[in-house]
Amino acid sequence: MLDYQSVSVIYGDNKPSLSDFTLRIQKGEIVALVGESGSGKTTAIRAAMGLLPSGGQIVKGDIRFDGQSLLYLTDNEWRALRGGSMSMIFQDSGTMLNPIRTIGSQFIEYIRTHKQKTKKEAWEMGWMMLERMGLPHSKTIMKSYPFQLSGGMRQRVGIAMAMVFEPRILLADEPTSALDVTTQSQIVREMMGLREKFGTSILLVTHNLGVAAYMADRILVMTQGSIVDQGDRQAILEHPSADYTRDLLESVPSMRGKRYV
Numbered sequence: 603m604l605d606y607q608s609v610s611v612i613y614g615d616n617k618p619s620l621s622d623f624t625l626r627i628q629k630g631e632i633v634a635l636v637g638e639s640g641s642g643k644t645t646a647i648r649a650a651m652g653l654l655p656s657g658g659q660i661v662k663g664d665i666r667f668d669g670q671s672l673l674y675l676t677d678n679e680w681r682a683l684r685g686g687s688m689s690m691i692f693q694d695s696g697t698m699l700n701p702i703r704t705i706g707s708q709f710i711e712y713i714r715t716h717k718q719k720t721k722k723e724a725w726e727m728g729w730m731m732l733e734r735m736g737l738p739h740s741k742t743i744m745k746s747y748p749f750q751l752s753g754g755m756r757q758r759v760g761i762a763m764a765m766v767f768e769p770r771i772l773l774a775d776e777p778t779s780a781l782d783v784t785t786q787s788q789i790v791r792e793m794m795g796l797r798e799k800f801g802t803s804i805l806l807v808t809h810n811l812g813v814a815a816y817m818a819d820r821i822l823v824m825t826q827g828s829i830v831d832q833g834d835r836q837a838i839l840e841h842p843s844a845d846y847t848r849d850l851l852e853s854v855p856s857m858r859g860k861r862y863v
């Protein structure tokens with residue numbers, strides 16, 4: 603479905619921040635990208651969404667979605683794709699909500715930017731999506747302002763918006779890192795549910811090896827812009843081939859000799 607072919611990204615004229623990145627994600631697959639801060643995880647995700655910050659450019663390789671290259675899309679084609687087959691959640695999706703407008707009015711606007719819907723239809727889609735994301739009192743939430751919700755609820759509203767068009771792939775950049783552990787596990791379970799309910803593929807960026815181990819079918823380990831280890835979850839956790847992966851595993855706290863992962 604999503605196919606990175608030897609992709610390199612450069613910011614300015616430094617050495618590549620992403621080097622020869624190759625990854626192919628199948629339908630319904632959950633892949634986790636792990637690695638320390640600055641290893642190129644966000645760059646990999648943003649490259650696929652056509653959202654590299656200015657100065658960043660793909661200098662090598664190709665990224666394809668259903669066989670079609672994403673490197674030469676027009677603005678209109680991007681708008682259709684981002685509001686349809688591909689969607690993205692950020693660490694701070696919740697904080698990107700406008701503080702002085704209700705969730706409902708923002709949800710309606712978001713839907714109507716991408717799809718021709720009446721306000722009433724968009725309202726229905728919005729609260730139903732909140733409901734499906736397991737948010738209680740979804741109609742009340744639609745009428746609320748962001749400050750009236752907890753951080754976890756705001757983040758779930760952000761995820762609901764990202765899911766409203768039932769994307770075939772969700773690119774999630776540290777979606778739970780800013781949240782407390784309880785909310786984190788709730789959101790992790792909800793994301794797993796997306797695959798169950800909609801068959802969504804997920805590319806998950808996290809520095810939390812526990813989250814990666816819980817969610818992902820396959821784990822890629824990155825450092826300094828390159829993939830240094832990859833394999834199915836079991837293989838990575840039990841037989842890491844790279845020293846770097848072993849270090850990463852060592853850094854996870856253990857309790858009575860058992861690692862949390």
Ligand SMILES: Nc1ncnc2c1ncn2[C@@H]1O[C@H](COP(=O)(O)OP(=O)(O)O)[C@@H](O)[C@H]1O
Pocket residue numbers: 613614619637638639640641642643644645646655656657658
């Ligand atoms: N906007 C930017 N301008 C210049 N360099 C950047 C920018 N964003 C990222 N980089 C470079 O790319 C590297 C990888 O960053 P990033 O993809 O954000 O890593 P990660 O998400 O793994 O923390 C960083 O070390 C930095 O050098």
Ligand SMILES: [Mg+2]
Pocket residue numbers: 643644645775
């Ligand atoms: Mg990042």
